[in-house]
Amino acid sequence: MDLSAISDNIQALxxxxxxxxxxxxxxxxxxxxxxxEVARTAVKAGADWLGTAQLSEAIALRxxxxxxxxxxxxxxxxxxxxxxxxxxxxxxxxxxxSVGQLEVLAGIAKRLGRPAVVHLELDSGLSRGGARKExxxxxxxxxxxxxxxxxxxxxxxxxxxxxxxxxxxxxxITAVAEFEDAVREAHQAGLAPELRHVSSSANILDxxxxxxxxxxxxxxxxxxxxADHLDPADFGLRPALSVTAPLVMLKKVPAGTGVxxxxxxxxYEPRYLGLIPLGxxxxxxxxxxxxxxxxxxGRTVPVIGKVCMDQFMVDLGPDASxxxxxxxxxxxxxxxxxxxxADDWGAAIGxxxxxxxxRIAPRLPRAYATTAYRCPDYQEPAAAGPGNxx
Numbered sequence: 169m170d171l172s173a174i175s176d177n178i179q180a181l182x183x184x185x186x187x188x189x190x191x192x193x194x195x196x197x198x199x200x201x202x203x204x205e206v207a208r209t210a211v212k213a214g215a216d217w218l219g220t221a222q223l224s225e226a227i228a229l230r231x232x233x234x235x236x237x238x239x240x241x242x243x244x245x246x247x248x249x250x251x252x253x254x255x256x257x258x259x260x261x262x263x264x265x266s267v268g269q270l271e272v273l274a275g276i277a278k279r280l281g282r283p284a285v286v287h288l289e290l291d292s293g294l295s296r297g298g299a300r301k302e303x304x305x306x307x308x309x310x311x312x313x314x315x316x317x318x319x320x321x322x323x324x325x326x327x328x329x330x331x332x333x334x335x336x337x338x339x340x341i342t343a344v345a346e347f348e349d350a351v352r353e354a355h356q357a358g359l360a361p362e363l364r365h366v367s368s369s370a371n372i373l374d375x376x377x378x379x380x381x382x383x384x385x386x387x388x389x390x391x392x393x394x395a396d397h398l399d400p401a402d403f404g405l406r407p408a409l410s411v412t413a414p415l416v417m418l419k420k421v422p423a424g425t426g427v428x429x430x431x432x433x434x435x436y437e438p439r440y441l442g443l444i445p446l447g448x449x450x451x452x453x454x455x456x457x458x459x460x461x462x463x464x465x466g467r468t469v470p471v472i473g474k475v476c477m478d479q480f481m482v483d484l485g486p487d488a489s490x491x492x493x494x495x496x497x498x499x500x501x502x503x504x505x506x507x508x509x510a511d512d513w514g515a516a517i518g519x520x521x522x523x524x525x526x527r528i529a530p531r532l533p534r535a536y537a538t539t540a541y542r543c544p545d546y547q548e549p550a551a552a553g554p555g556n557x558x
Contacts, residue, residue, distance in 0.1 A: 169201050169536045173408035175213040177389045180404040181372055182214055187379040189363065191217035191239070193386035195225065200528045201390060201409055204232045205536055210389065211236050219384055223255045223262070230258040237261060239287055239324075241297060245272035252276050256284050261323060265289040265298040267310050274319040286311070287324035287363070290350045292343035294330040304350050308357040315359070324363035324382075325351050333395040335374035344378055369394035373403055391502075392521040393511050407509060409525055410501030411532070415464060417443035418484070418493050427481055428473025433458060440488035442469070444497050447478040451527030452499070455517035456480075463498040463507045465491050500524070 182190050192215035198206035207218055207229050218238045220226045226240040241263035245252065253276050255262060264270055264286040277284040288311060289298035299307045314320035327347050331337035344366060351364055364380040369388035371378045374395070387394045391407035400406065420440050427433040427441065442464065446452050454475045461468045462482055467490075472483040484491055501507040510521035517523075 169205065169534055170406075170408045170410070171205065171209045171536055171538050173391055173406050174201070174206055174209045174389055177391055177405045177408070178210055178213040178215060178385070181369075181383075181385050181388055184403070185367075185372055185376065185379050185383050187367075187381060187383045189216045189365075189382035190214065191219045191365070191382055191384040192389055193219040193368075193384055194229075195219065195221035195386070196526055197225075199387065199390050199522065200525045202534055202536070203228060204234075207232070207234055217382065219386075223251050223260070226260045227251070227254055227258055230260065239263065241287075241289070245269045249276055253280060256280055256282065259285075261285045261287060263287050263289045263297065263326070264311070265291070265307075266303070267307055270307065270310050270314060270320070274314045274317070277319040278317075283315075283319055283321045285321045285323050287326050287365075288322055288354065288359075288361070290325065290327040290347055292327040292329065292346050293339060294328055298327060301346055301350065304353060305357075308350075308354045308359060311354075312358045322354070322359045322361050324365060325354055325361045326363075326365045328368065329366065329371070329378075332368045333370050335370050335395065340371075340375065340378070370398060373398055387522050390525065392509075392525070401504070406504065407500075407502050409510070409528075410507065411446075411499040411528065412496050412501075413444050413446045413499065415442045415491070415493055415495045415497055416445050416479075418488060418491065419443075420488075428457075428476065430474060433473040438486060440484035440486070440491075441472070442482045442484050442488075442491070442497070443479055444482060444499075445479050446499070446532075447476045447480055449477045449529060450532055451524075451529045452480060453513070453517050453524070453527065456513060459516035460513050461508050462500075463505075465495050466506065467491070468506070468508075 192210035194207050197203045220240045221242040223240050223243050226238045239261045273284045291298035291300045311322050329340050329343050331339045363382050365382040367378045367383040369386050372383045391400050391405045393400055423435055423437045425435045448454055452475050456471050457474050461470050469482045469484055473481050498507045500510045500513050503509045510524040513524045514520040
């Protein structure tokens with residue numbers, strides 16, 4: 169984990185917005201990078217807010233001594249009152265998207281003797297969290313009553329765009345117009361929210377008119393593409409995560425050798441195979457077989473055969489000179505260093521890099537660096553030969 173990349177990415181993103189506030193989203197253990205480590209780095213780099221999906225993550229940040237404002241947005245109110253109470257006691261803002269949630273929050277806040285600080289969420293077309301526009305008037309009216317009773321404080325209004333990763337989609341214009349109507353309706357009900365926020369990573373890079381009072385940067389702070397048409401390198405962003413493993417075995421096999429389960433790959437000439445001690449129990453997707461590559465000693469070599477639970481094989485070609493057991497294989501990392509990117513791996517399985525980085529299992533040890541990663545010597549790979557099929 170290159171924490172300097174996190175810091176540099178945040179500073180690059182902040183330069184692209186005039187919004188007064190910047191939220192670094194650290195949900196999902198900071199997209200697999202490490203919740204507390206990334207949060208501390210983000211705050212030091214200038215993040216004004218942190219965002220988590222789960223209340224437990226937000227509470228963990230407070231327990232780690234992090235004091236900046238935190239918004240958490242995913243909880244089942246009726247079954248987590250103790251956790252909600254703990255969140256409110258720790259000055260954690262929570263999202264509110266239904267009258268049912270409001271009633272539970274207001275009740276907990278009343279017993280606690282302090283208002284719950286909330287951000288009202290509008291469902292502008294994503295059809296997951298938040299209130300639909302036909303339910304919005306009741307929600308803001310009830311929120312105002314709870315404010316007058318001293319049980320609630322509405323700090324923000326927010327939404328998440330259904331086409332957030334396709335910034336030019338016309339649905340975004342419609343959704344933002346609905347959002348602006350919802351804000352006006354909230355004001356008419358007597359609410360005075362300080363923060364309006366809509367933009368996630370792709371919109372930070374591509375739609376400055378959506379930035380409002382705060383932007384929420386997720387995938388981009390980790391250096392990955394938040395949309396298919398956006399190349400992180402074009403915006404000065406670089407990946408913060410590299411996954412490496414030692415080459416634990418090297419063997420030469422003859423032509424006609426089946427490789428891994430079901431022999432879905434067969435050598436058509438003598439080849440050297442290398443064994444990598446990571447598998448799907450570590451978050452390596454089975455779908456990369458024959459579709460992705462790793463970098464060993466400056467050489468790009470393909471994954472061959474089915475990925476196993478704890479290991480997979482790579483095709484080192486007919487000549488493995490210069491490669492030895494113990495050499496480091498870079499599964500994915502910074503393309504500037506000749507490695508495949510997490511986005512490359514995501515594309516190989518018909519997905520995106522965010523799925524890849526979030527798959528990485530807890531059993532893999534994390535190592536953190538605070539200075540920029542230095543690329544090893546890299547040589548352009550030789551043209552691929554006819555050796556294998558998968």
